[in-house]
Amino acid sequence: MSAHVGVFGGGQPPVLRVSAGDEVVTGTLGLWAGRVTPEHTLADVLRLRAAYPGVGPHTLTGPIAVEGARPGDALGVEIIEARPGTHGFNLATPHGLSRGVLADRFPDGILRHFDIDSVAGVASSGDLRLPIRPFPGFVGVAPAAPQPHGSVEPGTFGGNLDIADAVPGSTVWLPVQRAGGLLYLGDGHAAQGNGELNGTAIECDLDVLRVRLRLAPGVLLRYPRITSTEHLTTVGLGANLAEAVRIATEDMVTWAASTGLTEADAYVLCSVAGQVCLSQVVNRVVGVHLRLARNLLPRCAAWWS
Structure with a gap:
């Protein structure tokens, strides 16, 4: 399947057409076309970064068109399996290039290579050993x-x-903006903390990424949402933390009220039971997500049940 480094949209033709309900099995390459190897030094990675001027580092698989998807619909990307490759890395670029929160404290930058063991479910680098969550x-x-x-x-x-x-x-769940939806997938992570504080996660290839594509006709979303068996999650993106939190909270109040609560009760529930998490603070806009336990709500709608 086609891969694009650093850009997406803009009339790129679909490489695959599927129907709602179909499963797609693909893989994704890591940053800069998956060209970072365990032998790379920080200087090597910075030269690789410079080889892609003016674009992002992400290698994106797609676009995938879903028959019948049109603006005003919601496209659901159900993540079934994400299996990382055996190598990953974490990169904090040097001060002046980095969006990491402590770039001034680590002005020379940091590169850590990780061995990823999917069977054991761990990633390790020197004294660091942590569970993976790809x-x-x-x-x-x-x-x-x-x-x-x-x-x-x-x-x-x-x-x-x-x-x-x-x-x-x-x-x-994503708000469809063009006919077919035109889905892109990429930026495999073996593990990531909330905030992605130094600029990257454990970046890796995803050797297997299995998704099921679902379509909710006429479900108009303002921002992405995430569902699981335990939680409903809204997303807020803004120029600052307050703006991002407000967007995520407004959307959750609307969502919770659609299950039978009053808007006032939905707002109270967000305050007493919601969990606001920093998604990332390094992608030019601040991202947050707000989780709410599904069992606190009166009912669910067919499209996200």
């Missing part, structure tokens, strides 16, 4: 604008959301 950091549809869009900044179309909850067992 997922695609990039799940997005083609934006409505006709020009190509850089891969770094997420938006209402989804994209580089970097939400660590988008693991197998979850469904990412």
Whole structure:
């Protein structure tokens, strides 16, 4: 399947056409076309970065068209399986290049290579050993604008959301903006903390990414949402934390009220039981996600049940 580095949308023709309900099995390459190897030094990676000027680092698989999807619908990307490759890395670029929150404290940058053991479910690098929780950091549809869009900044179309909850067992719902939806997947992560504080996760290939594509006709979303058996999750993207939290909260109040609660009760529920998490603070806009337990709501709608 076709891969694009750093840009998506803008009239790229679909490489696959499927029907709603179909499963798609593919793979995704890591940053910069998956060209970072365990032998690369920080200087090597920075030279590789410089070879892709003016675009993002993400290698995106797609676009995938879903028959019948049109603006005003919601496209559901059910994550069934995400199997990482055996090598991953975490990169904090040097001060002046980095969006990491402590770039001034680590001005020379950091590169850590990780060995990924999917059978044991761990990633290790020197003294660091942690459980993996693989997922695609990039799940997005083609934006409505006709020009190509850089891969770094997420938006209402989804994209580089970097939400660590988008693991197998979850469904990412996206507002369709162009006929067919035109779905892109990429930015494999073996593990990521909320915030992605130094700029990257454990970046890796996803050797296997299995998704089921679902369509909710006439379900008009303002921003992406995520569903799982346990939680409903809304997404907020803004110029600052307050704006992002407000967007996520407004959407959750609307969503919870659609299950039979009053808007006032929905707002109270968000305050007493909701969980606001920083998705990422390094993608030019601040991203948050707000989780609410499904069992606190009166009922669910057919499209996300």
